[in-house]
Every structure is written in C-alpha cells, then in structure tokens.
Amino acid sequence: MTSAVTPRLLPRDAAASAVRRPFRRFLAIAGFTLFATMVVSAFLMPLLYMTSTAFKDPNQTSTPGAPLYPATPDTFTFQGEEYPVYQVPTDDGLMAWALIEPHREDSVFIDPADPDAGPITWVGRWRTLEQNWTFGLDTGNFARAWEILDFPRMFFNTFAIAALSTIGAVASAVLVAYGFSRFRFPGRNGLFLLMLATIILPFQVTLIPTYAVFFALGWVGTWLPLIIPHFFANAYNVFLLRQYFLTIPRDLDEAAMIDGAGPFRILRSVIIPQAIPGIVAVSLFHFFWAWNEYFLPLVYLQSAPDLQPLSVGLGRFNALYSAEPTVVQAAALLAMALPVIVFFFAQRAFMRGVVFGGVEK
Amino acid sequence: MATAPGPAAGPLATVAPPRTGRFSGPNGRETATGILFVAPWIIGFVAFSALPMLASLVLSFTDFDPRQADEIRFVGAENYARMLSDPTLIKASAVTLRFALIVVPLSLAFALAVALMVNSTLLAGRNVFRTLFYLPLQIPIVASTVVWIGVLNVSNGWLNLGLGAIGLPAVDWLNSTFWVHPALAIMGLWGIGNMMLIFLAGLQSVPTELYDAARVDGAGVWARFRHVTLPMISPVLFYNLIIVLIATFQYFTQAYVITNGRGDPGGETLFFNLNLFREAFQFYNMGYASALAWVLFVVVLGLTAILFRTAGSWVYQGSGER
Numbered sequence: 207m208t209s210a211v212t213p214r215l216l217p218r219d220a221a222a223s224a225v226r227r228p229f230r231r232f233l234a235i236a237g238f239t240l241f242a243t244m245v246v247s248a249f250l251m252p253l254l255y256m257t258s259t260a261f262k263d264p265n266q267t268s269t270p271g272a273p274l275y276p277a278t279p280d281t282f283t284f285q286g287e288e289y290p291v292y293q294v295p296t297d298d299g300l301m302a303w304a305l306i307e308p309h310r311e312d313s314v315f316i317d318p319a320d321p322d323a324g325p326i327t328w329v330g331r332w333r334t335l336e337q338n339w340t341f342g343l344d345t346g347n348f349a350r351a352w353e354i355l356d357f358p359r360m361f362f363n364t365f366a367i368a369a370l371s372t373i374g375a376v377a378s379a380v381l382v383a384y385g386f387s388r389f390r391f392p393g394r395n396g397l398f399l400l401m402l403a404t405i406i407l408p409f410q411v412t413l414i415p416t417y418a419v420f421f422a423l424g425w426v427g428t429w430l431p432l433i434i435p436h437f438f439a440n441a442y443n444v445f446l447l448r449q450y451f452l453t454i455p456r457d458l459d460e461a462a463m464i465d466g467a468g469p470f471r472i473l474r475s476v477i478i479p480q481a482i483p484g485i486v487a488v489s490l491f492h493f494f495w496a497w498n499e500y501f502l503p504l505v506y507l508q509s510a511p512d513l514q515p516l517s518v519g520l521g522r523f524n525a526l527y528s529a530e531p532t533v534v535q536a537a538a539l540l541a542m543a544l545p546v547i548v549f550f551f552a553q554r555a556f557m558r559g560v561v562f563g564g565v566e567k
Numbered sequence: 568m569a570t571a572p573g574p575a576a577g578p579l580a581t582v583a584p585p586r587t588g589r590f591s592g593p594n595g596r597e598t599a600t601g602i603l604f605v606a607p608w609i610i611g612f613v614a615f616s617a618l619p620m621l622a623s624l625v626l627s628f629t630d631f632d633p634r635q636a637d638e639i640r641f642v643g644a645e646n647y648a649r650m651l652s653d654p655t656l657i658k659a660s661a662v663t664l665r666f667a668l669i670v671v672p673l674s675l676a677f678a679l680a681v682a683l684m685v686n687s688t689l690l691a692g693r694n695v696f697r698t699l700f701y702l703p704l705q706i707p708i709v710a711s712t713v714v715w716i717g718v719l720n721v722s723n724g725w726l727n728l729g730l731g732a733i734g735l736p737a738v739d740w741l742n743s744t745f746w747v748h749p750a751l752a753i754m755g756l757w758g759i760g761n762m763m764l765i766f767l768a769g770l771q772s773v774p775t776e777l778y779d780a781a782r783v784d785g786a787g788v789w790a791r792f793r794h795v796t797l798p799m800i801s802p803v804l805f806y807n808l809i810i811v812l813i814a815t816f817q818y819f820t821q822a823y824v825i826t827n828g829r830g831d832p833g834g835e836t837l838f839f840n841l842n843l844f845r846e847a848f849q850f851y852n853m854g855y856a857s858a859l860a861w862v863l864f865v866v867v868l869g870l871t872a873i874l875f876r877t878a879g880s881w882v883y884q885g886s887g888e889r
Contacts, residue, residue, distance in 0.1 A: 238689035245684070246699050249756070253703075255725045256714045267723050274725070378607040385604025389597050394605075401608060404616055406809070408817055408867055410843055410860040414631075414853050415622035416615060421633040438611020469600050498707040500820045505848055517709045524713045525827040531717050538710040549705040553698050556705070557764055
C-alpha cells in the first residue's frame with residue numbers, strides 16, 4: 207500500500223529523484239484517494255438510491271427506460287392534445303419531437319420548438335425510441351408517507367421513549383460509575399467484572415421471565431418495559447463513564463473534600479462538570495441506540511400500534527406498502543433523518559466513544 | 568490502547584491507586600457510600616439479569632403461557648427433548664450456522680480492509696472517509712433494511728442494474744434460497760462501523776519501528792501486513808470476532824423485516840433468534856422458548872470459551888497489559 211513512499215534511494219541520480227519524488231507521491235495520493243472515493247461511493251450507493259427513489263413519481267419506477275434520477279416524461283400540447291416527447295435520431299442529430307401519430311414502420315411527429323412547421327413523417331419504429339425526461343422532484347411520497355405512517359405521532363413516540371430511557375440510563379450510569387471509580391469497598395473488582403460480563407449475556411435468556419413479569423404487572427402494551435429497566439445502569443454506559451471519571455484528577459475531589467463537601471456534592475460540583483464530554487457521548491449513544499431499537503418495542507408494543515416508535519412503524523409500513531417503493535423509501539428517509547443529521551454534528555463524540563469503550567476492553 | 572499507552576492503561580487493572588482510601592474517616596463509611604452509589608446497578612442486575620436468568624431456566628422445564636399463567640405445568644425435560652425432533656428448529660440452527668460462515672469472515676475482512684484503507688497515509692481526507700464508512704451504523708436498522716430491499720429488488724433495484732450494465736444476469740436476491748444469505752451478508756456490511764474503528768485503533772497502536780525494521784529486512788507490503796500488522800492487531804481481531812459472532816447468533820431485525828417474520832424463502836431466513844421470537848410471542852410457547860434461549864446462551868458461552876482457549880496460540884499477548 208505504501209510502495210510509493212518506500213525509500214529506496216539510489217545514489218546515482220539523487221537530484222532527479224528529489225524532484226520526481228514529491229510528484230510521484232502526489233500521484234499516489236491522488237490515485238489512492240480516487241480509489242477510496244469509488245469504494246465509499248459504492249458503499250453508500252443505497253443512500254443515493256433511497257433519496258432518488260423517494261423523490262420519484264410512483265409511475266417512474268415501473269417505467270422501462272426511465273432515468274435513475276427523479277424525472278417526468280416530457281409532453282407537448284398540440285391543438286389541445288397532449289403528446290409524449292421522444293428522442294428522434296435525424297440527419298440533424300437527436301431531436302426532441304412529440305409523437306402525434308404512431309405507426310409501426312413510420313410515424314408522424316411535431317417539433318415542439320417549431321410547431322408551425324407542421325407534422326414531420328419519420329421513417330422508423332417509434333417503439334425503439336427513448337422518451338425525453340426532465341429532472342423534477344416529486345414530494346408527494348413524503349406527504350403520503352407522513353400521513354399513512356402518522357409521522358408526528360411516531361416521531362413523538364420514538365423521541366419520548368428514547369429521551370426518557372436516556373435520562374434514566376445516564377443518571378444511573380453516572381452514579382454507578384462514580385461508585386466504581388472513586389470508592390473502595392470489598393468485592394468492588396469482582397462486581398465490576400460481573401458487570402462487564404453482562405455485556406455478552408444474550409438478552410434472550412432474560413427476555414421471557416421479564417416479559418412474564420411485565421405482563422403480570424399489566425405493562426405489556428405500554429412504554430414502561432422500554433424505559434424502566436434503563437434506570438438501573440447499563441454495563442456499557444457505566445464502563446465508558448468510569449473510564450472517563452478515572453481521567454479526572456483526584457486532587458479536585460480532595461480539595462472539595464477539605465472544603466467539607468460530601469460525596470454527592472463532589473459528584474455534582476467536581477466530577478459531573480469535568481465529565482461533560484463523556485456524559486454527552488454516553489447520552490448520544492444511548493439516545494440513538496434507543497431510537498434505533500427494534501426487537502423490544504416489537505415485543506412489548508405489538509398490540510399497541512399507537513404507541514409504537516418509528517422503527518416498528520416503519521417495519522409494518524414496509525410490509526403493507528412493499529408495492530410502492532417510492533413511498534417506502536420516503537418513509538425510510540424520514541425515519542433516518544434525525545439520527546444522521548445529529549451524527550454529522552456530533553460524529554467525534556460517537557466515534558471516540560466506540561474506540562474508548564471497545565478497544566480498552 | 569490507542570489513547571493511553573503504557574502499563575497503567577489496562578482498564579481491568581482496577582487495582583486502586585493508594586490514594587483512594589482518603590475518603591473521610593472510617594473505612595466502613597467509604598464502603599457504605601460506594602455500595603450506595605453502585606446500588607442501582609446491583610438492584611438492576613438482580614432484577615433484570617440474575618433472577619430472570621434463573622427464572623427462564625425454571626420456565627424451560629414448564630409449558631408456561633403468560634396468558635394462562637395459572638395453568639403452568641412442570642414438564643420435565645420435554646422442551647429439550649422436543650428440540651431434537653423439531654424440524655423447524657433444526658433447520659433454523661443450520662441456517663444460522665451457514666449464515667455465520669458467510670457473514671463472520673466477510674464482515675471481519677471488509678472491516679479490516681476499510682480500516683487499512685482509512686489508515687493509509689496515501690489517503691487524503693481520512694477523517695471524512697472514516698465518518699462516511701461509519702455513517703450507516705447510525706441509521707436505524709429497519710430503515711437501512713428497507714433501503715436495501717429496494718436496492719436488491721430484482722427488476723428495478725440498482726444492484727441488478729449495475730450487474731446488467733456489466734453484462735451479468737439479474738439476481739432475485741431476496742427470493743432465492745441461494746442468494747438470500749449473500750444478500751443479507753452484503754447488507755450486513757453497513758454495520759461494520761464499530762469494527763472498523765476498533766481495527767483502526769489497533770492499527771494505530773502498532774509501533775512504527777516494527778514496520779521500519781521489516782522494511783530494512785526487505786519485507787514487501789504483503790509480508791509486512793502478514794508478519795507485522797496481523798499479529799500485532801490480533802487482540803482487536805479477536806475482540807471483533809467475538810462481538811460479530813455473538814451478534815450473528817442473535818441476528819433478527821433484518822430477517823424479520825425482509826419477510827415480515829415469515830422466514831422466506833424456504834425457511835432460509837428463519838434464523839435461530841427469529842424462530843425463538845415466533846415460539847415465544849406468536850405461538851406463546853414460552854416454556855419451549857425459554858429452553859431455546861438457554862441453549863443459545865450455552866452455545867454462545869461455549870463458543871466464547873473455545874475462542875478464549877485457542878486465543879493463546881494466535882492472539883498476541885502484549886508485555887504489560889492483559
């Protein structure tokens with residue numbers, strides 16, 4: 207990969223190579239970056255597909271020969287009638303002519319640029335011609351998806367579930383991480399390892415009894431099973447925050463302690479203000495994890511469509527409207543808009559958190 | 568590893584620095600305060616992990632149905648015996664294993680290749696590329712699955728249009744028993760963001776002197792990758808392998824969304840976890856589903872243990888940490 211930079215300097219024409227080397231390095235960088243651009247374009251191609259399809263007129267996806275970008279076929283109104291416009295090869299090159307009288311072997315066209323010139327007879331099969339398309343965005347799919355999916359309600363459900371569970375998850379993780387990072391007590395290391403071990407515990411193994419208890423409590427069909435468990439500190443969040451807290455110098459705690467501050471006070475006025483970036487990262491992580499979660503909302507809200515978040519609603523929508531790809535893609539775009547926008551603004555927080563938490567394990 | 572090299576970086580080295588004990592007064596008070604702060608997790612662990620685990624073990628020997636919880640019957644090992652003759656389960660297990668054989672190596676290799684690419688000094692704008700490769704992970708899985716269903720459409724999906732443009736025949740990705748696993752594996756490549764970042768951190772922690780030394784010894788690009796990079800990043804490779812393996816055994820959302828939980832075509836997408844979901848929440852065979860969950864747990868645990876056993880022979884053990 208780095209062959210171009212391998213220093214194999216031969217003494218003979220050192221002067222010539224000194225000129226050539228920056229240039230060759232530039233070429234290598236340009237070539238490699240171009241290659242990577244092609245790879246990432248192919249990788250993200252589905253997003254382009256989604257955006258393009260979401261803005262298409264529903265008929266366009268089923269029309270053979272239609273362009274990949276959103277467009278409508280051109281028409282020309284001649285003597286009160288609408289006629290489709292085709293690309294017709296002529297002696298003067300490709301002309302955009304309206305087809306007024308189609309026949310098998312020859313057809314009658316009119317030139318929209320010069321209708322007064324009258325009908326033109328063109329010899330050839332009109333069925334082999336391509337229609338003339340003009341780029342144009344159709345926002346009707348979004349309106350339809352918005353309405354069918356009851357987007358405002360779904361958005362509110364998703365937001366409320368994610369926000370409430372984030373409040374609980376972050377608040378509890380701050381407390382537990384503080385306990386693990388600042389106090390010594392017997393069995394602390396054992397407890398910490400036990401907590402880390404729960405990360406690889408398949409959730410299925412606790413799912414059914416938990417469901418049964420929530421069912422008995424009458425919580426199935428409500429948001430409570432999706433929110434309440436998060437108030438009891440998730441291992442991953444605690445781990446990330448503990449790592450962060452360990453980087454805060456203890457001198458600060460001790461100074462506060464000498465001033466007579468108790469543990470809660472120290473947490474509030476020393477640790478939390480110092481750990482804001484870490485807390486923000488964990489909040490973002492958790493919020494969008496909850497935003498994207500599918501399995502548990504599906505399990506607990508199967509029978510309560512009005513309370514479902516976007517993920518479950520979109521899955522249902524996809525099953526019902528699979529014959530209308532333009533509307534489905536518009537719905538997908540609506541569902542991913544917020545996470546993607548926030549990700550672009552806060553990507554550092556996201557990506558740092560992964561490495562921080564992942565590798566250090 | 569990447570952020571703070573040195574002997575103190577190991578987070579599992581929870582050995583407290585000697586200064587912790589200064590919290591005012593007697594040790595008993597520090598213990599009480601510490602446990603008080605950790606209590607939310609302890610309560611959550613007991614309520615949402617430990618007790619439910621035990622309970623599901625107990626339920627796995629019953630015919631529990633939450634709608635008729637009073638009529639619960641103890642059925643002995645019947646649920647476990649039933650597994651051996653449940654053709655749906657046997658097929659679901661086989662499907663999951665076959666899928667793992669495709670998706671685990673493919674996503675590991677792709678994540679590593681991307682990490683190498685976005686780590687190269689020959690790449691301009693590396694941070695932009697890292698962000699773009701990470702991006703799909705941020706998209707709700709249902710939304711990305713819906714997008715891929717469109718891309719993989721047999722007649723107007725862009726993947727087939729691309730194949731057609733280079734003269735290859737159209738493939739009915741999601742309705743062919745042969746192609747549906749490769750199609751899902753390709754979809755899975757959108758989830759490599761975390762693995763890529765973890766590989767990247769691993770790559771950045773390889774000391775450059777090793778590459779210089781290899782170069783002096785005349786090692787080419789491949790030899791340097793094979794004999795320097797690969798051994799040095801084997802710990803992160805190991806970590807990613809475990810994570811992707813566990814995720815594959817719990818594979819659900821994409822399979823559920825593409826066929827609305829039916830497992831088509833021909834049961835090829837009725838993965839273990841989807842089968843478990845159906846037994847539990849569509850047929851309400853919760854005793855049987857508990858038994859399935861326990862089998863899944865034991866298999867995942869066993870595989871992880873086997874991997875840890877073999878790790879000694881291929882995972883590089885750094886001198887200080889771990």
